Amino acid sequence: MEKMDTKMLEELGESEYRELEIVYCRLRDLKTSIAQMHDAYLAQAMPPDFDKVEAIHLMADELFDDLERYLRPECDPDSAYKTVKRED
Known part of the structure; x- marks a missing residue:
């Protein structure tokens, strides 16, 4: 049983690391877009122009939605999405 728990924890850690890596890359892209807009200004x-601002707005919304879906069950379990809410 302990070996199984260790394996599950390793898989969970790998999954969380991949999610963190994806978020980091998307934040880096967002930061780059904002820096380019700032430098151009x-x-x-x-x-x-509106298209650039709208693209940055959409990037931020998508990033927030992904983080919220992933982290909300941990940070605010009472309001978690039903599909990802933990069973105790």
């Missing part, structure tokens, strides 16, 4: 003294 400084260089041209023009506000960013």
